[in-house]
Amino acid sequence: xxxxxxxxxxxxxxxxxxxxxxxxxxxxxxxxxxxxxxxxxxxxxxxxxxxxxxxxxxxxxxxxxxxxxxxxxxxxxxxxxxxxxxxxxxxxxxxxxxxxxxxxxxxxxxxxxxxxxxxxxxxxxxxxxxxxxxxxxxxxxxxxxxxxxxxxxxxxxxxxxxxxxxxxxxxxxxxxxxxxxxxxxxxxxxxxxxxxxxxxxxxxxxxxxxxxxxxxxxxxxxxxxxxxxxxxxxxxxxxxxxxxxxxxxxxxxxxxxxxxxxxxxxxxxxxxxxxxxxxxxxxxxxxxxxxxxxxxxxxxxxxxxxxxxxxxxxxxxxxxxxxxxxxxxxxxxxxxxxxxxxxxxxxxxxxxxxxxxxxxxxxxxxxxxxxxxxxxxxxxxxxxxxxxxxxxxxxxxxxxxxxxxxxxxxxxxxxxxxxxxxxxxxxxxxxxxxxxxxxxxxxxxxxxxxxx
Numbered sequence: 001x002x003x004x005x006x007x008x009x010x011x012x013x014x015x016x017x018x019x020x021x022x023x024x025x026x027x028x029x030x031x032x033x034x035x036x037x038x039x040x041x042x043x044x045x046x047x048x049x050x051x052x053x054x055x056x057x058x059x060x061x062x063x064x065x066x067x068x069x070x071x072x073x074x075x076x077x078x079x080x081x082x083x084x085x086x087x088x089x090x091x092x093x094x095x096x097x098x099x100x101x102x103x104x105x106x107x108x109x110x111x112x113x114x115x116x117x118x119x120x121x122x123x124x125x126x127x128x129x130x131x132x133x134x135x136x137x138x139x140x141x142x143x144x145x146x147x148x149x150x151x152x153x154x155x156x157x158x159x160x161x162x163x164x165x166x167x168x169x170x171x172x173x174x175x176x177x178x179x180x181x182x183x184x185x186x187x188x189x190x191x192x193x194x195x196x197x198x199x200x201x202x203x204x205x206x207x208x209x210x211x212x213x214x215x216x217x218x219x220x221x222x223x224x225x226x227x228x229x230x231x232x233x234x235x236x237x238x239x240x241x242x243x244x245x246x247x248x249x250x251x252x253x254x255x256x257x258x259x260x261x262x263x264x265x266x267x268x269x270x271x272x273x274x275x276x277x278x279x280x281x282x283x284x285x286x287x288x289x290x291x292x293x294x295x296x297x298x299x300x301x302x303x304x305x306x307x308x309x310x311x312x313x314x315x316x317x318x319x320x321x322x323x324x325x326x327x328x329x330x331x332x333x334x335x336x337x338x339x340x341x342x343x344x345x346x347x348x349x350x351x352x353x354x355x356x357x358x359x360x361x362x363x364x365x366x367x368x369x370x371x372x373x374x375x376x377x378x379x380x381x382x383x384x385x386x387x388x389x390x391x392x393x394x395x396x397x398x399x400x401x402x403x404x405x406x407x408x409x410x411x412x413x414x415x416x417x418x419x420x421x422x423x424x425x426x427x428x429x430x431x432x433x434x435x436x437x438x439x440x441x442x443x444x445x446x447x448x449x450x451x452x
Contacts, residue, residue, distance in 0.1 A: 010027060010030050010035040010052075011027050013035075013037070013052070013089055014026065014027060014037070016089055018039075018050060018052070018087045018089075018094075018096050019085050019087050019096065021042045022039045022040075022042070022048075022050050022096070022098060023039055023040065024037045024039060024050065025037060025038040025039055025040075026038045028049060029147070033053060033054050034051055034052060034053040034054065035051070035052055036049050036050070036051045036052075037049070037050050037051075037052070038050075038101065039098065041082060041098075047101040048082060048098050048099065048100065048101050049098070049099050049100070049101045049102065050096055050097070050098045050099075051096065051097050051098075051099070051161055052087075052089075052094045052095075052096050053094060053095045053096070053097075054092065054093070054094060055093060055094065055095045056093045060086050060093060060095055063095045064084060064085070064086060064095060066163075066164060066165070066168065067081070067084040067095070067097055067161065068084060069165065070139065070160060070163040070164075070165075071084065073133075073134070073137060073139070073160070073163065075129070075130055075133045075134075076129075076155065076157075077126040077127070077129050077130035077155065077156060077157050077158060078130050078133070078134075078157060078158055078160050079099045079100050079102065079150060079152070079157045079158065079159050079160045079161075080099060080100045080160070081097060081098070081099050081160050081161070082098045082099060082100075083097075083098045084096065084097040084098070097161045099159070099160060099161065100152055100157070101152075102150035102151055102152050102157070103151050103152070103153075103403055103404035103407055104150070104151045104402060104403050104404035105146065105147050105148070105149060105150045105151070106123075106146035106147070106149040106150075106201075106205065107145075107146035107147035107149075108402070108403070109146075109372065109402075110146055110204060110205065110208055111208075112401055113208075113374055114205065114206055114207060114208045115205040115206060115372075117206075117228055117231065118371070119205075119371065119372060120202065120205055120206060120231060121256065122156075122371070123149070123156065123205065124198075124202070124252070124256060125253075125256070126155070126156040126157070127144065127149065127156070127158060127198065127201075128198075128249050128252060128253060130157070130158045131144070131158075131191075131194050131198070131249055132249050134163060134194075135191045135194070135249070138165060138166050138167065139163050139164060139165055139166060140163070140164055140166055140189055140190065140191055140193060140194050141158060141162060141163055141194050141197070142162045142163065142164050142189060142193065142194070143159070143162040143179070143180075143197070144158065144179065144194055144197035144198055144201055145177075145179040145197060145200070145201060146201060146204060146205070148162070149201070151369070151404055153366075154366035154369060164189060166189065166190065166191070168189075174187075178200055178210050178211070179197050179200050179201065179210075180193070180196075180197070181193035181196035181197065181243065182196075182241055183243055188243075190243060191249075192243035192244070192246050193243070195238050195246045195247065195248070195249065195252075196238060196239060196243075196246065198238055198252070199234070199235045199236075199237075199238025199239040200238075200239070202231055202234060202235050202238070203223065203227065203235050203239075206226065206227050206231060207223075207224065207226060207227060212224065223235060223236070230255045230256060233255060234247070234252055234255050234256075237251070237252075237255075238252070353421065353422045354421050354449065355385075355418055355419060355420055355421035355430050355449055356418065356419045357416065357417075357418055357432075357447050358389065358417045358418055358419050359415075359416060359417040360416060360445060361412045361413075361415040361416055362412055362436075362443045362445060363405070363408040363409045363411070363412045363436065363438065363443055364408060364411075364412070365405070365408060365438070365443070369404065369405075370438075370439075370440050370442075371440060373405075373438055373439060373440045374440075375439075376437050376438065376439050377400045377401065377402065377405055377437070377438040377439075378398065378400060378435070378436070378437055378438075379396070379398060379399060379400045379405065379406055379409045379435075379436045379438065380396065380397035380398040380433060380434070380435050380436075381394055381395070381396060381397065381409060381410060381413040381433075381434045381436070382394070382395050382396075382397050382431065382432070382433055382434075382450070383413055383414070383416060383431070383432050383434060384429070384431050385418050385420065385429060385430045385431065385432060386420075386429050387420050387426075387427045387428055387429050388420065388427070389417050389418040389419055389420050389427075390417060390418075391413065391414050391415070391416055391417075391418075394410055394413045394414045396410065397433060400438075405438055409436050409438070412436075413434050413436075416432075416434065416447075418430065418432065421449070430449055431449070431450050431451070432447050432448065432449050432450065433447070433448045433449075433450050434446070434447050435447075435448075
């Protein structure tokens, strides 16, 4: 059957039901031979993703056998596969696979900005762990690339629908882009091919220029200075044209580890000044002892002088001296008086009559997600509030560049609570605009009541 290459053609399936169980909702992504849509698991409200792959005849049987074999694999950094099967929509035949829903993938971030070295250091270990697991089980991923590096909550995961057994005949494989190892064009699939893909993904993440990957073979000029170590060395060792010369996953980990240990190692010589400081401690101690002796002597002298003064001074002077400390105790009174009105601020009548925010909820963002933010992400959410002050509906005014952050922000906005405005003494519904500003250092929010 002809491949479906137009987004509009795939969108025509929205609203249809696959295999009598999976409602095709919003389109999430599309390629020449497949498309991914939002769906839900039957009988639940849990979001999932359903991928439709155009196939026919023996190709359907081959793909289904592969999917059912790999569905048994389980790893924290592999996308979970719920179900797979075959279906027909109108006159077209498809293989479908239902997986976990991912809020975002790396290919959505890279057109906006490259990853910082610290982000690459966080990116590589989960991918290496997932690939090591697959290779140990006798499988290869076969399609490591930014669009298959996904964010599920606060975890990075690799897609699972392209996983292939190493022993499986691969005559049908072909090289589709630079992320596929060169030998794939000859039908050769091996763990070394995944290593090539890691190298290309690494170059793309740092430089936003995939073409540089094939220029980095040791016999060619190499990568630009914008690729720092150890990533430059890792990429070069991943991208040998000869699969046998490529580094292993263990060697990639080894290259990452020295960078992590370099700080403690560099601090080792710095212990010498600390030792010299310790050697001067007796001197410092002697000086402190001398000062203490002087202070003690002065205290004794002052105490004796005070006693002699008390013996020659009239007794009524003692209450006066005891009363002296009482005067400072009264000093906090003005400060207490100044702070007294503050608790009453939320109860001001003008504010309550116009409505006010009673409870704010900020997006629940893990530090690993916040560390990807550059500058400020601004997201506007309009919330409709009922007469009891609870949000009954929320929608975006501006969603920002990231589906992941937008989804987290919308979920937070739905939990806000308000004191409803008054009309003729009765609480009424209202509409508010919530403006969220997401930064690496934290999240801020402001609110404004708007006309309905």
